[in-house]
Amino acid sequence: MKIIDDRISLAGSDLDKTGLLLADKGIDSRYARRLLYWIYRRGIGAFPDINDIPRTVLEALDRYFVTGLTSPVASQVSSDGSVKYLFSTPEGLLHETVWLPDGRRKTVCISVQSGCRMGCRFCATGQNGWRGNLTAGAIVNQVVKLPHDFTHIVLMGMGEPGDNIDEVIRACNVLTAEWGLAAGRSKVTVSTVGVTPSLRRLLDETECNITLSLHSPFPDERRRVIPAEARWPFAESLEMLTGYDNKRKRRFTVAYVMINGVNDSDRHLGELIRLFSGTGIRINLLPFHPLTEDGDRSSDEKTMMKFKHQLVSSGIGASVRRSRGLDIDAACGMLAGGRS
Numbered sequence: 001m002k003i004i005d006d007r008i009s010l011a012g013s014d015l016d017k018t019g020l021l022l023a024d025k026g027i028d029s030r031y032a033r034r035l036l037y038w039i040y041r042r043g044i045g046a047f048p049d050i051n052d053i054p055r056t057v058l059e060a061l062d063r064y065f066v067t068g069l070t071s072p073v074a075s076q077v078s079s080d081g082s083v084k085y086l087f088s089t090p091e092g093l094l095h096e097t098v099w100l101p102d103g104r105r106k107t108v109c110i111s112v113q114s115g116c117r118m119g120c121r122f123c124a125t126g127q128n129g130w131r132g133n134l135t136a137g138a139i140v141n142q143v144v145k146l147p148h149d150f151t152h153i154v155l156m157g158m159g160e161p162g163d164n165i166d167e168v169i170r171a172c173n174v175l176t177a178e179w180g181l182a183a184g185r186s187k188v189t190v191s192t193v194g195v196t197p198s199l200r201r202l203l204d205e206t207e208c209n210i211t212l213s214l215h216s217p218f219p220d221e222r223r224r225v226i227p228a229e230a231r232w233p234f235a236e237s238l239e240m241l242t243g244y245d246n247k248r249k250r251r252f253t254v255a256y257v258m259i260n261g262v263n264d265s266d267r268h269l270g271e272l273i274r275l276f277s278g279t280g281i282r283i284n285l286l287p288f289h290p291l292t293e294d295g296d297r298s299s300d301e302k303t304m305m306k307f308k309h310q311l312v313s314s315g316i317g318a319s320v321r322r323s324r325g326l327d328i329d330a331a332c333g334m335l336a337g338g339r340s
């Protein structure tokens, strides 16, 4: 629970907890649902903006609580229409959010930490270190205060969800609950390198889709790109997903950032086919966005299309994702906002 100028921040609270907080201050807990509607669906800045709760109750709310919602502090617009927003928490933790319009699909990509401590080789966030975890309130705030409509929410911005799992699970529940943002559960995707105890909890305690970052089907190679492989082997994550009783048809996907000469050979392709045939797991092939002039380069389009065609002809769902927001450093792996 966050305290701001001695008042309790409500963003991130669920229905039960809000009811208890209100009751603790002598306010009728039956106002909790109405209050959360105004916070999560209407994104109000202050309680006097509410027009269907009695004034005496609003005054009491104002004495003890704040909404905890904050607007972005900066934004940048890409030539392709994507927009990157910079948010700050009351403690000054900077984090970025990207809005990606693509035809009828409008995706908001949100952060779960300020920075990240996983140190993945292809990712600017990881290269710039970790500054702190975001609360569930700060995570959902990026959706509530987004000045656009959206169709999909991906927890794929700054940070590793598995490294902040309590707050991520709370946020996922606010995003999908009917008393919260009521985004359909199939519209919310959590992307993780596969911190296995946290993955177990995502499967058991949320209904969101899950994307696992792979980047090499060979453990020793993957470890060089994603150091977390040493502690949480991908094989364990894969076993969890394939062993999951997927009655509700949650979507499981693997993200494969393609790096020229690193993970785009026929040997890699063959191993991908061997690992994923018959699993029902889709593979998203992503272009690599170089962090330096003289470092790794992305695989070319021809190689990416070859991977896609071979995977699809082996019965594995696969797609090639386009780069978006490159000119404002908003593409996958490029978020490093607020680095000092």
Ligand code: SF4
Pocket: 116, 117, 118, 119, 120, 123, 124, 125, 126, 127, 157, 158, 159, 160, 193, 333
């Ligand atoms: S890819 Fe994700 S987990 Fe890896 S360093 Fe970047 S933000 Fe962290």
